[in-house]
Amino acid sequence: MKFPDKGRTWSKVEADLDAFRLSDVASSPTNRLMTAIHMGDDSIHEICQRAYNKYFHSNAVLAELEPGLGRMQEEVLGWTVDLLNGNSTDSEGRANMTSGGSESIFCAVHAAREWAKANLPSAKPPYRIVMPKTGHAAFDKAAHYQGLEIVRVPVGSDLRADVAALEAAVTRDTIMLVGSAPCWGFGLMDAIPEIGAVAERHGLWLHVDCCVGGFLLPFLERLGHDIAPFDFRVPAVCSISADLHKHGYAAKPASTVSYRSQELQDYHYVGVAIDDWQSGMYKTHGVVGSRPGSSVAAAWAVMSVLGEDGYLDLTRRALAVKTRLVAGIEAVEDFRVLANESLLVPFRSETLDMLNVFGGLVERGYFPWGTFEPIYVHPSAEPVDDVVIDSFLGDLGEVGAGVRAGTITAQALATYIAH
Ligand SMILES: Cc1ncc(COP(=O)(O)O)c(C=O)c1O
Numbered sequence: 001m002k003f004p005d006k007g008r009t010w011s012k013v014e015a016d017l018d019a020f021r022l023s024d025v026a027s028s029p030t031n032r033l034m035t036a037i038h039m040g041d042d043s044i045h046e047i048c049q050r051a052y053n054k055y056f057h058s059n060a061v062l063a064e065l066e067p068g069l070g071r072m073q074e075e076v077l078g079w080t081v082d083l084l085n086g087n088s089t090d091s092e093g094r095a096n097m098t099s100g101g102s103e104s105i106f107c108a109v110h111a112a113r114e115w116a117k118a119n120l121p122s123a124k125p126p127y128r129i130v131m132p133k134t135g136h137a138a139f140d141k142a143a144h145y146q147g148l149e150i151v152r153v154p155v156g157s158d159l160r161a162d163v164a165a166l167e168a169a170v171t172r173d174t175i176m177l178v179g180s181a182p183c184w185g186f187g188l189m190d191a192i193p194e195i196g197a198v199a200e201r202h203g204l205w206l207h208v209d210c211c212v213g214g215f216l217l218p219f220l221e222r223l224g225h226d227i228a229p230f231d232f233r234v235p236a237v238c239s240i241s242a243d244l245h246k247h248g249y250a251a252k253p254a255s256t257v258s259y260r261s262q263e264l265q266d267y268h269y270v271g272v273a274i275d276d277w278q279s280g281m282y283k284t285h286g287v288v289g290s291r292p293g294s295s296v297a298a299a300w301a302v303m304s305v306l307g308e309d310g311y312l313d314l315t316r317r318a319l320a321v322k323t324r325l326v327a328g329i330e331a332v333e334d335f336r337v338l339a340n341e342s343l344l345v346p347f348r349s350e351t352l353d354m355l356n357v358f359g360g361l362v363e364r365g366y367f368p369w370g371t372f373e374p375i376y377v378h379p380s381a382e383p384v385d386d387v388v389i390d391s392f393l394g395d396l397g398e399v400g401a402g403v404r405a406g407t408i409t410a411q412a413l414a415t416y417i418a419h
Pocket residue numbers: 036099100101102103136138180182183184209210211212243255
């Protein structure tokens with residue numbers, strides 16, 4: 001590649017952008033159910049864009065110095081802590097804003113490590129994080145960067161954390177336990193109260209990965225769904241990651257990491273609040289320095305416009321889509337949906353080769369989103385129009401029949417992955 005020696009007109013560049021976008025499977029409207037883009041509905045999408053544009057060039061590294069941006073960030077974080085039940089007699093939660101689940105997890109791992117140095121003298125580096133196999137890969141990254149070891153423990157036959165096995169994996173150098181609420185891929189919740197009891201018995205930091213659930217589970221609960229406690233109501237929970245850019249329906253990049261108390265949040269800053277520098281005190285919310293004020297503004301605007309009743313309405317509508325998807329998918333071939341606590345609709349067949357099913361969906365323009373162990377395809381319910389659901393189910397019907405007849409293979413999937 002060679003850097004372009006001459007610039008081109010915006011109209012030519014724009015035409016290229018439009019063509020690129022058309023070629024990107026994930027951004028096509030067909031894929032509203034197949035990728036984790038989480039736009040909410042059209043009106044929320046528009047509000048997000050408008051708010052984002054108003055703060056387009058703003059830099060949230062300065063949020064604390066800017067009255068407007070600072071206030072929006074404080075409110076987004078305060079509202080998040082409130083939703084996660086971080087304001088109670090035994091919890092006075094504090095939160096930081098980050099660019100995404102991975103950064104929130106990175107920060108929680110860092111805080112736990114610094115806490116362990118001060119509070120777990122018998123644990124020796126490399127410290128260990130014990131988590132179910134289904135925990136997100138972002139923990140492996142965070143651990144690698146920060147010199148910790150991950151111990152992944154096989155899940156039970158229900159694909160949820162095997163709590164007894166987690167406890168058995170705890171050793172002298174374990175400092176942190178992780179549970180997902182829910183995990184990515186299957187949408188299943190780990191039993192946070194039971195994992196909390198293990199954390200208490202061994203004096204460990206418990207992080208709950210609520211990247212998917214943070215702005216979904218509180219509303220499912222309010223709608224009467226039977227959700228076991230997953231947040232600061234569980235006394236052992238020290239930190240929670242919750243993504244605004246997932247079911248908060250905010251613009252990317254936007255996530256939060258919350259701590260049970262100011263005291264625990266202080267560990268977030270150990271070693272990374274720099275005061276020995278020619279430019280003065282440098283204390284950022286997370287790992288990154290400059291970051292878009294626009295995503296703070298978009299998150300604030302979406303939360304302000306929706307409020308609790310707006311989120312309840314969106315959640316209700318997405319659940320209705322999920323119900324239609326489950327019925328429609330289970331009416332095709334022998335597909336069965338894995339029941340779960342999220343808006344994911346993971347399905348598989350016991351008789352069809354699922355790689356061929358992926359291939360057929362890719363051929364029809366869908367993004368191949370799913371899991372390998374065990375193999376599932378997982379659409380995610382969004383508040384979309386019936387026509388989107390009908391067209392997905394129609395395509396899936398064709399795919400099922402084609403795979404059974406042997407006319408659809410995994411070739412399209414292989415080609416997609418190889419490109
Ligand atoms: C449960 C869970 N944790 C963490 C992450 C990582 O989040 P991000 O992609 O925003 O960094 C994801 C992303 O899908 C997730 O589902």
